[in-house]
Amino acid sequence: MQSCSRVLLLTCFSVLLIAPLMLPGCSPTPSSPRAIGQPPARAPSFVAWKSETVLEASHGDALRGLLLAKRCDHCHGSEGFSANANIPNLAGMERLAFWKEMEDFASGKRNSEVMSSIAAPLTRQDSADLAAYYSMLPTAADPLDRQAFPQAATPAAQSASAGRLIVLGDVGRGIPPCQACHGPVGFKTGAPSLAAQNADYVLRQLRDFASGARANDINMPMRSIAGLLTEEERQALAGYYGSGLGRLPASAVLPK
């Protein structure tokens, strides 16, 4: 009787030892070859443009947004124009794009220590209210306000290369025209207008998309496009938008 229970105990013990090895995923042999060398899947953003998301993002209360914006003025300016060319202007920023950026900062999908700590405590409704407020601000800056925009146009900004990329893109390299998604010709959902954006900020975003330091663009349009541009082209494009040329129809600056 005693030896029988000892055998039983031993059997139980060995089953306990072996069982985890038989569980899927616990096997000591390498997993299926398809998984080897593949990066883990990474979603660029937790925002997906479903109809309920569009509704949530676009139905903010601008008056409540105005009150919340008091804590943003310090960096983004009381009229939505920042005094520092490295900090983006928010005046007239389209609601959906604004709301998505706030969600991405809050979730850490877009890296910025300063903006993540500001966005994380806000509710989705707060972001919608702020989006409603900033989207209503005029995109022409008050000349009496301290602001960085527009900057003086550099020769590179006035070169044909920036205008050409904006109007025509570059078919040879598979670069679509910027104005097809950023306006004035077309707007892709979530693509902010760049017409009143600071040059230094635009340049930093293009470099960050190219290096992958910013990777929150759904379906990666910006990581692919910025990666195909040369550094000279990135500077020319940043200068073009930063000097306010983006407010004119781009064909106006193309050489005849």
Ligand code: HEC
């Ligand atoms: C201490 C300075 C500071 C304060 C205060 C601040 N921001 Fe920002 N904000 C920044 C900087 C810097 C960036 C650019 C981050 C980056 O480089 O990616 C930014 C980016 C943003 C963007 C992205 C804009 C774009 O074009 O993609 C939004 C939207 C924004 N801030 C909204 C807000 C709101 C709303 C508040 C107030 C609740 C606020 N910020 C307060 C510094 C600040």
Ligand code: HEC
């Ligand atoms: C196929 C559409 C598409 C095209 C073409 C495109 N973009 Fe974008 N771009 C986007 C989207 C969408 C975003 C917003 C990414 C996100 O979700 O944060 C963006 C973001 C940006 C930003 C960051 C803006 C901000 O406020 O943070 C810059 C700068 C930019 N694009 C520049 C360009 C330039 C310059 C070109 C042309 C060479 C270009 N884009 C062409 C879709 C496009």
